Amino acid sequence: MQKLILIRGLPGSGKSTLAQTLDAIHLEADQYFINRQGEYHYDPQLLKKAHLWCRQQTEFYLSQGEDVVVANTFVRHWEMADYKKLAQKYQAELQILVCEGQWPNIHGVSAETIKTMKKRWQD
Structure with a gap:
């Protein structure tokens, strides 16, 4: 069965x-x-476009019968909603994994921003 795997976690958690594995x-x-x-x-300013692109790419690859893994922060549950709909549309098994590691984040997200994200996190 085709899979859609969502990996969620704060910046630097290992998503x-x-x-990549x-x-x-x-x-x-x-x-x-x-x-x-x-x-x-x-x-x-391009963050919304980036997330739209990611969803569109996910749908493209699912439509081609590929397994897809999407690694985004997904801090709030609603941020995964469109992906859940794609899994249903393409009858893909949906897996949600949470990363909780603590490594230096490679994109320079500030400690203050990460702290704010952690407060908003939904289990």
Whole structure:
């Protein structure tokens, strides 16, 4: 059965590292900010577009019969809702994994921002 795996966790928790170990197409909104030279250039004004791109890519690969793993923070439950609908639409088994590691985050998210995200976290 086809799978859609959602990996959620705070920045620096190991989401991307875990996603890379799974045998599935690996997607995350952060990939939207990587240019053709492979450099990461985050722009908070484009965050909504990045998440839309991620959902569209997820749907494309699910429509092709691929297993997909999406590694985003998914701090609030509603942030996973569209992905849950995609799993239903394509009859994919949905798995939700939570990363709780504490490594330096590679995107320079401030400690204050992470603290705020932690307060908003829904189990």
